[in-house]
Structure formats: C-alpha cells, structure tokens
Amino acid sequence: MGDGDTGDGGTGDGGLRIRPATTADADVLLPLFAAHRAADEPDEKVDRYRERLGSLVENHAHHIVVAELDGRVIGYAAAQDYGPAPHRDWSIARMHDLWVSPDARGHGAGTALFEAVRSWAELDTRVRVLEWQSLDVAAAFYRRLGLSGEHVDETDPRERYELEVHLPSRR
Template structure:
C-alpha cells in the first residue's frame, strides 16, 4: 500500500460487516476491553445513526481501520454539546503509516464543523498514549491504580455563533 493511496470516508453498513471480520482477525493484537467490544458489536446500527459519526480509512479497496464518535447533544443548562470519540482502531499492519492520524483528523474535522460541539473527548489506553502525544495531545491519568492506565483526553474546539 502506498501511503498516498489512503483516504477516509463515512462508513457504510457494508463497512461495519467488514470491520467485524477485521476486528475478530486481529483480536489477539489488542487488549481486551469489554465496553469497546460491546460498542464494536453495534457498529452496523450505529453507522446509520445521525448522532454517530463513523469513518473508515481505506487504500486500494482495503479497510485499514475506523474511528467512531458521538455527539451527546447539549445538556439542559447549556446550548453547546460534548462529542465523545468511542473508538479509533487501525489494523496492526497499517499502523505507523498515517491511517490513525487521518482517522483522528476526520473525527476532529467533523466535530469542528458541527456548530454546537465545543469539546471532543475520549479515553486512551497507555498503549495509544504515544500516538496522541505525537499529535500534540496529552491527557490526565484517570486512575493511578488502574493497571490499564486510562488517560482522559479533551480537545476544546473554537466557539462559533
């Protein structure tokens, strides 16, 4: 795969089916996370849900990974909302070649285009923390005693009228 051939686009139901196979084939390469597994099982329905923004990276017709975010909508006491990135995953053989960065940027671009979203947040495992640091992002450790070393990361987006 030439890196220049890679692009991102909104996911389709067919992509969700293909991603399930990819995720299952590479399950041993990633840490288990029951909450993420449950989210991934619902991808087929979520790609059709307007509150969710799910994008895929592909090259030469091959899926390389996906990212998924959700606009939670405004809370009763404010007119702006927080979006949460639920998952960003790239096949092990495509890691380090720009797919993760492109997927993250696609989610960030979506959040910035939504007039009511002011914060994009997510949690990262220690294994992915270096990836986010390379993007210029850092987070706070959620629980020092947690062996999975979760980090809470936020991007504050520009205010819009």
C-alpha cells in the same frame, strides 16, 4: 487532514482513503473491532456491535469513518455527539474508538482518522469539547499529534484527553 487523506474522502498519496462507514462495512469492521477490544471486552460486546452498527452509521449523532489503504479497510474511528444538556446550548462529543490494524500502521491512517473526527466535531457548531480515553499503548501516537492526556483515576490505565474544538461566540 492526515497523511494521505485529501480531506474530501478521496484517495491521497499511498492509496489511503478516509470515508464514512456504511452498513456494508459490518463484516469488515467486526474483526477490526474484535482485535482492538480483545484485551478488555467480552465477546458478547463484539456481537452487539455488529447488531448496532447498521443503526449507528445512519444516526446523525454518530460519526463512524473507516480508513482504506489500497482498497482494504485497515482502521476505523467512532465518535458520538451527546447533545446539549438541558442547562446549556452546547454539547460534548466523545471519540469512542480509533484503531488501525497493526500490520497497516505507519501509513498515516491513524492521523487521518483522528483528523476526520476532529473535523466532524469542529463542523458541528454545537460541539464545544471532544473527549476520549486511551490506553498507554496509544500515548505516543497522541503526543506526535501534539496532544497530552492525564490519568484521572489511579485504578484506570487509560489517559483522558479533551480538546476544545468550537468555542461559541458570546457577543
């Protein structure tokens, strides 16, 4: 797991803890979501996020985790398993968000959140590929994790990432 995360949801060095999000986290996550999406999302999407969070944390196809530092929620990651298509027995999962509050960066929360999403995808044997997009501001973070993205559309500033997390045996 990432810096400070024990892998079991417990607190590691520096008081960092990664845990599943709950419906009670909505009021704490909303300002983080609004700050993360302020540049590219309209306010009404933030309002819809609040409405949906309760059902998403209960939905087994979604994996939403929060990072706490010394008891304060400082970041979150959200991923979704899209399920297998009719023509295949495996699925693609997408990491929709990974964000850490700027005043709390540098404590390993981003790495721990990413590892929590990666572990979730690896444990689900249906998931073969974990994909996500990222703005250039996060490219250095992903490079530090040993990952590289690519621009697939010249009009889109986001890089696309793809990680094979589980290869089903075909014996």
